[in-house]
Amino acid sequence: MTGTGAAVRRLTDWDAARLRALADEFETPLYVLDLDRVRENAARLLAAFPDADVSYAVKANATRAVLETVRDAGLGAECASAGEVRRALDAGVPGRRVRYTAVNPPARDLDDVVEASRGHDLVLTVDSADTLDRVAERGYDGRLCVRVNPGVGAGHHEKVVTGDAPQFGVPYDRSAALCADARRRGFDLVGLHAHAGSGISGEGLEAHRELVRRTSALAEEVGDLDFAAVGGGFGVPYRPEEPPLDLDAVARATREAFGDPGARLAVEPGRYVVADAGVLLTRVTAVTETPETTVAGCDAGMTTLLRPALYDAYHHIRSLAPDAAARESVRCLVAGPICETADVLARDRPLPAPARGDPLAVGNAGAYAYEMASQYNSRPRPAVVSATGDPLVRRETLSDLTRLEARVEQ
Ligand code: LLP
Numbered sequence: 586m587t588g589t590g591a592a593v594r595r596l597t598d599w600d601a602a603r604l605r606a607l608a609d610e611f612e613t614p615l616y617v618l619d620l621d622r623v624r625e626n627a628a629r630l631l632a633a634f635p636d637a638d639v640s641y642a643v644k645a646n647a648t649r650a651v652l653e654t655v656r657d658a659g660l661g662a663e664c665a666s667a668g669e670v671r672r673a674l675d676a677g678v679p680g681r682r683v684r685y686t687a688v689n690p691p692a693r694d695l696d697d698v699v700e701a702s703r704g705h706d707l708v709l710t711v712d713s714a715d716t717l718d719r720v721a722e723r724g725y726d727g728r729l730c731v732r733v734n735p736g737v738g739a740g741h742h743e744k745v746v747t748g749d750a751p752q753f754g755v756p757y758d759r760s761a762a763l764c765a766d767a768r769r770r771g772f773d774l775v776g777l778h779a780h781a782g783s784g785i786s787g788e789g790l791e792a793h794r795e796l797v798r799r800t801s802a803l804a805e806e807v808g809d810l811d812f813a814a815v816g817g818g819f820g821v822p823y824r825p826e827e828p829p830l831d832l833d834a835v836a837r838a839t840r841e842a843f844g845d846p847g848a849r850l851a852v853e854p855g856r857y858v859v860a861d862a863g864v865l866l867t868r869v870t871a872v873t874e875t876p877e878t879t880v881a882g883c884d885a886g887m888t889t890l891l892r893p894a895l896y897d898a899y900h901h902i903r904s905l906a907p908d909a910a911a912r913e914s915v916r917c918l919v920a921g922p923i924c925e926t927a928d929v930l931a932r933d934r935p936l937p938a939p940a941r942g943d944p945l946a947v948g949n950a951g952a953y954a955y956e957m958a959s960q961y962n963s964r965p966r967p968a969v970v971s972a973t974g975d976p977l978v979r980r981e982t983l984s985d986l987t988r989l990e991a992r993v994e995q
Pocket of ligand 1: 642644645663686745747780782783784785816817818819853854855856857892896952953
């Protein structure tokens with residue numbers, strides 16, 4: 586199968602009338618996921634990495650429909666928690682295609698994953714000597730992987746660069762010894778794992794290549810491994826003028842840097858699979874003219890889409906007002922309904938003059954978007970629907986906000 590679909594889907598490629606209809610039918614804020622686009626992205630990855638193990642990093646978007654789609658496309662699942670392992674298995678990802686790669690795993694996580702491993706031949710990754718001991722204490726006898734800190738990192742923001750941050754993995758120069766120790770203790774060591782960071786493009790790709798070289802060299806030194814995973818991190822363009830990543834070139838460079846260490850190359854992209862398959866729909870609830878700017882108050886904010894508040898991330902915004910093209914462009918502060926100055930989707934953003942009731946579409950909202958939504962300010966999480974109008978996750982109600990609470994009335 587060749588890599589189908591264009592290298593990137595821009596916000597302008599979405600059909601405005603269709604998005605307006607979805608906003609009307611399902612109300613806002615609303616996440617729309619195009620599962621065909623997920624399929625296309627998965628196919629492009631498989632075509633670019635024909636002989637590698639390609640697993641989807643579930644943390645980007647753990648919605649069941651996405652997991653079923655990537656499973657059908659032939660991707661495995663890279664899981665950051667017992668919860669993600671549960672979701673992947675529930676969605677029918679075969680156990681042998683599931684890898685658990687948690688950071689400082691909580692005790693309950695290890696209990697649950699070791700339990701799950703009894704019925705499913707998954708891979709459990711340890712990120713420290715302590716975690717290896719903790720796994721041994723639980724009698725784990727399944728496939729084991731060691732997470733290595735490669736000492737090189739990259740990413741779209743300092744908060745997502747993991748490769749050289751001390752909390753991720755066994756220091757590179759101690760990894761071979763830990764692997765030998767694991768084998769001495771009878772573990773079925775099958776792989777190594779390293780990850781540079783997220784949203785890698787441009788100059789960051791050199792760090793990715795260096796990580797691949799280091800991981801491959803270590804795999805060769807350790808020997809007799811099934812795979813060496815070099816993480817995810819493939820960037821996608823968020824700004825309209827940004828060019829797409831040349832995935833085939835990145836794949837070629839990865840292959841070349843990997844060489845032949847006697848283990849299979851494994852990659853685990855998340856963002857690349859889902860980012861441009863998602864749009865967030867929101868509605869303008871109030872427009873306020875101030876001396877500094879025009880404030881477009883919306884029903885989506887940092888509890889719906891955290892990335893602008895947390896990373897100053899840029900998400901393209903498009904007015905879906907039917908007469909948007911005829912309106913003059915004004916610079917807007919697109920703000921949400923949360924009582925925090927950080928509650929902004931965009932600052933100083935030129936938009937067709939906003940009016941109350943306008944639907945807006947926020948682009949690249951398929952990855953780390955719904956997944957990072959919260960109930961802060963007691964705002965129920967939004968619904969998720971497919972581009973064809975199938976409900977995928979129902980909208981939370983006010984009753985959902987309190988359903989876990991105990992009553993402590995005297
Ligand atoms: N593998 C591991 C071990 C990871 O930690 C991650 C992401 C991935 C794979 C997938 O990386 P991707 O291909 O999606 O770049 N919330 C942030 C992103 C954090 C990513 C953390 N790890 C954001 O919204 O930009």
